[in-house]
Amino acid sequence: MARRVEERRRCISPEGLSKATFLAMLGPPPPDATATRAYFENLLDEQWEIFSFNANTRDVCVRVTSAFGDRTMTITLPYLSNQKP
Numbered sequence: 499m500a501r502r503v504e505e506r507r508r509c510i511s512p513e514g515l516s517k518a519t520f521l522a523m524l525g526p527p528p529p530d531a532t533a534t535r536a537y538f539e540n541l542l543d544e545q546w547e548i549f550s551f552n553a554n555t556r557d558v559c560v561r562v563t564s565a566f567g568d569r570t571m572t573i574t575l576p577y578l579s580n581q582k583p
Contacts, residue, residue: 509559509572515551517543520558534573541578
C-alpha cells in the first residue's frame with residue numbers, strides 16, 4: 499500500500515514535458531535506442547501520454563493505453579551532461 503501512495507504523490511506535479519523531449523532524454527534514436535526508448539517509439543502517439551513531470555526528481559509519469567486497459571508507469575530520467583567521463 500505504501501508504494502501506491504508514493505506513486506500517487508509522484509504523479510501530481512503540474513510541470514509539463516513534451517513527448518519529443520522525453521524520448522530524446524531516454525537515449526539515442528534507433529537503431530541504437532535503449533529498450534525504454536524503443537518501447538515508446540513503437541507505440542502509436544494516441545496510445546500513450548505524459549501526464550506529470552517533476553523536474554526536481556526527474557520523474558515522468560506516463561499512461562499507456564492498450565487492449566488490456568490503462569497502465570501507469572513512472573520513469574526517472576537519467577542526468578545528462580556534456581562533460582566527458
